[in-house]
Amino acid sequence: MREADTRTGTGRRREAVVIGGGITGLAAAHRLLDNAEAEDGGGPVHVTVLESSDRLGGKLLAGEIAGARVDLGAESLLARRPEAVGLARAVGLDDRLQPPATATASLWTRGELRPMPKGHVMGVPGTADALAGVLSDEGLARVAQDEHLPPTEVGDDVAVGEYVAARLGREVVDRLVEPLLGGVYAGDAYRISLRSAVPQLFEEARRHPSLTEAVRAIQSRAAQNPAPGPVFMGIEGGIGTLPGAVADEVRGRGATIVMAERAVSLGARGCVDRRLRRGAPSTTHEGDSTTHAEPLWRVVAESGRVYEADQVIIALPAQQAASLLRTASPHASQELRAIEYASMALITMAFRRKDAEDVLPRGSGFLVPPVDGHTIKAATFASRKWGWIDAENPDLLVVRTSVGRYGDDKVLGRDDSDLVAVSRDDLREATGLTAGPVASRVTRWHDGLPQYPVGHGERVERIRGHIAALPGVALCGAAYDGVGVPACVAGAYAAADELRGDTTTRAGLKANPVQSMHGGAGE
Numbered sequence: 001m002r003e004a005d006t007r008t009g010t011g012r013r014r015e016a017v018v019i020g021g022g023i024t025g026l027a028a029a030h031r032l033l034d035n036a037e038a039e040d041g042g043g044p045v046h047v048t049v050l051e052s053s054d055r056l057g058g059k060l061l062a063g064e065i066a067g068a069r070v071d072l073g074a075e076s077l078l079a080r081r082p083e084a085v086g087l088a089r090a091v092g093l094d095d096r097l098q099p100p101a102t103a104t105a106s107l108w109t110r111g112e113l114r115p116m117p118k119g120h121v122m123g124v125p126g127t128a129d130a131l132a133g134v135l136s137d138e139g140l141a142r143v144a145q146d147e148h149l150p151p152t153e154v155g156d157d158v159a160v161g162e163y164v165a166a167r168l169g170r171e172v173v174d175r176l177v178e179p180l181l182g183g184v185y186a187g188d189a190y191r192i193s194l195r196s197a198v199p200q201l202f203e204e205a206r207r208h209p210s211l212t213e214a215v216r217a218i219q220s221r222a223a224q225n226p227a228p229g230p231v232f233m234g235i236e237g238g239i240g241t242l243p244g245a246v247a248d249e250v251r252g253r254g255a256t257i258v259m260a261e262r263a264v265s266l267g268a269r270g271c272v273d274r275r276l277r278r279g280a281p282s283t284t285h286e287g288d289s290t291t292h293a294e295p296l297w298r299v300v301a302e303s304g305r306v307y308e309a310d311q312v313i314i315a316l317p318a319q320q321a322a323s324l325l326r327t328a329s330p331h332a333s334q335e336l337r338a339i340e341y342a343s344m345a346l347i348t349m350a351f352r353r354k355d356a357e358d359v360l361p362r363g364s365g366f367l368v369p370p371v372d373g374h375t376i377k378a379a380t381f382a383s384r385k386w387g388w389i390d391a392e393n394p395d396l397l398v399v400r401t402s403v404g405r406y407g408d409d410k411v412l413g414r415d416d417s418d419l420v421a422v423s424r425d426d427l428r429e430a431t432g433l434t435a436g437p438v439a440s441r442v443t444r445w446h447d448g449l450p451q452y453p454v455g456h457g458e459r460v461e462r463i464r465g466h467i468a469a470l471p472g473v474a475l476c477g478a479a480y481d482g483v484g485v486p487a488c489v490a491g492a493y494a495a496a497d498e499l500r501g502d503t504t505t506r507a508g509l510k511a512n513p514v515q516s517m518h519g520g521a522g523e
């Protein structure tokens with residue numbers, strides 16, 4: 001059915017193609033449809049989502065172990081930003097949203113599980129007070145020196161590890177910052193950008209001579225405006241059920257989702273080349289809406305099929321985006337190639353509840369600093385963390401561990417049985433759990449987490465600059481706007497809004513980056 005686009009008078013509806021069926025691409029499709037329904041949305045649109053694999057959802061994957069429903073990918077949504085939870089509500093999952101049953105976690109440091117200290121921003125403490133035991137006595141004394149040291153230059157950007165070590169000593173980096181960044185980015189604190197990964201702290205660090213003072217400034221601001229509600233949210237059945245729910249919702253509104261359809265190139269038709277030569281700016285603005293007599297873009301798939309599009313949203317990991325953009329934007333392509341990823345594996349194990357219940361500590365799990373030489377970097381007690389897993393499986397206790405950090409690709413090459421064995425060894429050493437699991441499964445996430453090293457923010461700006469020269473094309477995903485699910489959703493919304501000439505969403509994202517929500521006051 002072809003509806004006339006009365007607003008632009010072209011007699012046809014817009015064609016929008018979203019490349020990538022992860023949560024970012026699906027959120028983009030959802031937003032394109034919302035925008036089209038809005039009064040000034042530019043008229044009817046037909047949305048096509050192209051997914052190269054035979055599964056939607058990208059890094060979100062719901063699965064099963066010993067009959068228990070679990071997440072085998074990301075398992076929690078940061079709820080301090082509205083976008084991810086808002087999307088879940090918008091697609092009818094309101095009743096299934098559930099905060100974690102426990103908000104406490106531990107740190108496996110210096111031979112013992114110790115409560116995760118309160119009052120830090122991404123592992124950076126506001127005071128040495130709560131760190132006894134977590135750090136050595138020398139480490140504690142070193143933190144206290146911060147207030148007396150001359151200021152450290154932050155410049156345009158600095159590596160988190162380098163800066164924190166200069167102010168507070170390496171122990172804070174090794175035992176607090178590394179394990180948290182290891183969770184969020186599977187990264188290396190000495191490479192990750194303070195500006196991109198902890199922007200709030202970057203801003204405050206420029207304003208205060210001491211870093212602990214900068215942290216306390218963030219904490220007192222947070223204390224004055226306490227954010228309502230839980231920090232994290234889960235979804236009954238797993239956050240891996242979110243992509244399917246979004247897919248159903250957009251299909252219900254007329255979108256087409258094509259599976260096993262790999263987009264291999266994005267080509268401009270002649271008219272675009274002429275427009276580009278005239279120096280026409282990128283995305284739409286008033287009166288230059290994206291509906292022209294003919295679609296401007298041709299997306300060619302590996303199958304040979306061609307998708308003509310007025311608007312294209314690229315919601316792909318950086319390397320795939322680089323390939324797709326080879327001819328349309330060699331400069332963007334080159335910059336995208338330089339974005340690196342870390343790989344990780346999740347080892348999910350179901351224990352008999354009676355074997356594990358009294359042995360495992362309370363709380364949601366523990367983080368592991370890499371300095372102590374253990375293989376796992378975190379353990380999550382899924383049955384303790386999520387009430388729905390607990391309730392559905394009274395005889396089981398589900399635990400998952402994670403392995404793999406930036407630069408260490410070897411660990412993913414180990415056999416499943418080997419990864420289960422090292423996980424059990426580390427769990428036994430940390431908690432005393434000796435019983436074997438009744439079931440286990442390993443999920444490898446090759447190139448699962450994009451890295452945000454020093455200079456990443458500028459690189460993304462340059463990429464956006466190049467993409468802006470392609471009218472009707474926008475880019476979003478974990479590599480550009482922040483690694484968490486809310487960041488992916490927010491980036492998708494910003495991309496869809498940009499295509500209708502609305503840059504306020506992107507501006508809002510920049511002013512209030514998703515990563516600034518990490519840590520906070522004593523959470």
Ligand SMILES: CC1=C(CCC(=O)O)c2cc3nc(cc4[nH]c(cc5[nH]c(cc1n2)c(C)c5CCC(=O)O)c(CCC(=O)O)c4C)C(CCC(=O)O)=C3C
Pocket residue numbers: 074075077078104105106116120122180182183184185363364365366367378379380381385400401402482483484485486487514515517518519520522523
């Ligand atoms: C992508 C991402 C974000 C960004 C989200 C976004 O920006 O949208 C994030 C945020 C955070 N992660 C945090 C804390 C923890 N993360 C853990 C474990 C893990 N995180 C991971 C990823 C992420 N983590 C991963 C791959 C693991 C490994 C184990 C697994 O995947 O199963 C664990 C141990 C296990 C447990 O207790 O569950 C803890 C305690 C805190 C609070 C810090 C504070 O206290 O201030 C915050 C903001």
